Amino acid sequence: MRAEPLQKKKKVDPKKDQAAKERLKKRIRRLEKASQELVPIEDFITPVKFLNKARQRPPVELPFEENERRALLLKKWSLYKQCEHEMERGAIASLLEAQREALQELKLTAPELHAEATKRDPSLFPFERQGPDYTPPITNYQPPEGRYHDITKVYTQVEFKR
Amino acid sequence: MAAPVRLTVLGVARGWRRFEGPWTRRLGSRSLALAAAPSSSASPWRLLGALCLQRPPLVSKSLTPLQEEMKALLQQIEVERSLYSDHELRALDEAQQLAKKKSDLYGEEEDERNILLLQDLEDMWEQKFLQFKPGARITEADVKNDRTSLHRKLDRNLILLIKEKLGDQDVWMLPQAEWQPGETLRRTAERTLATLSENNMEAKFLGNAPCGHYKFKFPQAMRTESSLGAKIFFFKALLLTGDFFEAGKKGHHVWVSKEELGDYLKPKYLAQVRSFLLDL
Numbered sequence: 415m416r417a418e419p420l421q422k423k424k425k426v427d428p429k430k431d432q433a434a435k436e437r438l439k440k441r442i443r444r445l446e447k448a449s450q451e452l453v454p455i456e457d458f459i460t461p462v463k464f465l466n467k468a469r470q471r472p473p474v475e476l477p478f479e480e481n482e483r484r485a486l487l488l489k490k491w492s493l494y495k496q497c498e499h500e501m502e503r504g505a506i507a508s509l510l511e512a513q514r515e516a517l518q519e520l521k522l523t524a525p526e527l528h529a530e531a532t533k534r535d536p537s538l539f540p541f542e543r544q545g546p547d548y549t550p551p552i553t554n555y556q557p558p559e560g561r562y563h564d565i566t567k568v569y570t571q572v573e574f575k576r
Numbered sequence: 577m578a579a580p581v582r583l584t585v586l587g588v589a590r591g592w593r594r595f596e597g598p599w600t601r602r603l604g605s606r607s608l609a610l611a612a613a614p615s616s617s618a619s620p621w622r623l624l625g626a627l628c629l630q631r632p633p634l635v636s637k638s639l640t641p642l643q644e645e646m647k648a649l650l651q652q653i654e655v656e657r658s659l660y661s662d663h664e665l666r667a668l669d670e671a672q673q674l675a676k677k678k679s680d681l682y683g684e685e686e687d688e689r690n691i692l693l694l695q696d697l698e699d700m701w702e703q704k705f706l707q708f709k710p711g712a713r714i715t716e717a718d719v720k721n722d723r724t725s726l727h728r729k730l731d732r733n734l735i736l737l738i739k740e741k742l743g744d745q746d747v748w749m750l751p752q753a754e755w756q757p758g759e760t761l762r763r764t765a766e767r768t769l770a771t772l773s774e775n776n777m778e779a780k781f782l783g784n785a786p787c788g789h790y791k792f793k794f795p796q797a798m799r800t801e802s803s804l805g806a807k808i809f810f811f812k813a814l815l816l817t818g819d820f821f822e823a824g825k826k827g828h829h830v831w832v833s834k835e836e837l838g839d840y841l842k843p844k845y846l847a848q849v850r851s852f853l854l855d856l
Contacts, residue, residue, distance in 0.1 A: 464659060469659040471658070494642055516786040523623065548713075550635050
C-alpha cells in the first residue's frame with residue numbers, strides 16, 4: 415500500500431558505472447607511467463654495517479724487500495701465464511690439425527662417411543659434467559643430519575603491458 | 577682375414593724412414609706416398625673405427641711452487657685491502673677487554689658475559705676439522721702402480737689401451753673394430769665399446785667427426801688386390817660410468833696417462849695418437 419515511488423535510475427546508472435571504470439583505468443595508467451621498481455641487485459648495494467669506520471684496517475707499511483719480492487713475483491707470474499697460454503694455444507692448434515687431416519683422409523677414402531661425419535650431433539649439447547674437486551669423493555659417506563633453511567630473498571618482477 | 581700389422585717389418589720401415597725426413601716437423605702428419613693410385617672403384621684401404629676412451633680427472637692438479645707463492649701473495653693482498661670481519665672485530669674487542677682486566681688493579685668482579693672466548697670457538701672448529709677425513713688424492717693404486725685400475729692418477733686423463741694379437745705379435749693399441757658397410761664410423765666405435773665392456777661402460781662421444789687417423793700399409797706378404805693397407809679413425813669419448821669386469825681380462829687392458837703411452841705404443845702410432853690428446 416505504501417510503496418516508494420519507483421526510482422528512476424536506469425538512465426544514469428550505466429553512465430556512473432562507466433565513469434567509475436574510467437577513473438580506475440586512469441589510476442592504472444598513472445601507476446604504469448611511474449617508473450617500475452626494478453629487482454635490486456644485492457651485490458651492488460653495500461650493507462650499512464660495512465660503512466663503519468671502526469672496521470677499516472690500519473694501512474700497512476711494507477718494507478722495501480717485501481715490495482721488491484712482490485714486484486718480482488708478479489713479473490714471473492705474468493711470464494709463466496704467457497707461456498702457459500702459448501702452450502694451450504699450440505695444443506688446441508695441434509688438436510684441430512689432427513682432426514682436419516683425419517677428415518681429409520676420410521674424404522679421400524669414403525666420401526659418404528665423410529658427409530656423415532661432418533653432420534651436427536644434436537645429442538652432444540647440452541653437455542653437463544661436474545668438474546674436478548680438491549679431494550675425491552669418499553665411498554659410503556654419511557652426511558651429518560640436519561635441514562637446510564634457505565633464506566635467499568626471491569623477487570618477482572611484475573611486467574606491465576603498455 | 578689379414579690382420580693389420582704395424583710397420584715393424586724391416587724392409588718397409590726403412591723405406592718409410594726416407595719419407596719421414598721432410599715431414600717430421602709437421603705436427604701429426606704422416607703423408608704416405610701411395611705407390612700406385614687405386615684403380616678399382618672400391619678403395620683398397622680397409623677402414624677401422626677406433627675408440628679413444630678417456631677417464632676425465634676426478635681431482636684438480638697440485639700447484640707448482642710458483643703457483644703456491646702467487647696464491648700466498650694474493651691471499652696476503654686480499655687480507656690487507658679488506659675490512660675487518662665480525663670475527664676479527666670480536667677478537668679485537670676481547671683483546672682490549674683482557675688488557676683492561678690485567679691493567680685494572682682494583683680487582684673487579686669477573687664478567688659472566690663472555691664465557692665463550694673467541695679462542696675457544698676457534699679451538700672447537702679446529703677439532704671438528706681434524707675429525708673429518710677427506711678422500712686421498714694419491715690412492716693405493718698409485719702407490720702400487722696398478723695400471724689396470726681406474727683409481728690411479730686422479731688428476732690426469734686416463735686412456736684405455738688394449739693388447740691384441742696381430743699375426744704372431746702381441747701389440748698394444750687403442751680398441752678398434754672393423755667398419756661394416758651400413759654403419760657410420762662412430763657407430764663402429766660405439767660397437768667397439770659395447771663389445772669390449774660387455775655393455776658395462778657408459779661413455780659420452782664428442783661429436784660425429786673423428787679426432788685423428790692412422791694409416792699404414794700391410795707388409796708385402798699380406799697385401800691382396802682389395803686390401804693394400806688399413807686406415808684407422810679415432811673417436812674421442814669421455815667415460816661416464818662403469819668399468820671392466822675383473823674376470824678373464826687381466827693383462828689385456830690398461831689405463832694410462834699421456835706420458836705413459838710411450839711405454840706401450842709403437843713410435844709412429846704413438847706420434848699420431850699424441851697429436852690429438854690434450855696434455856693437461
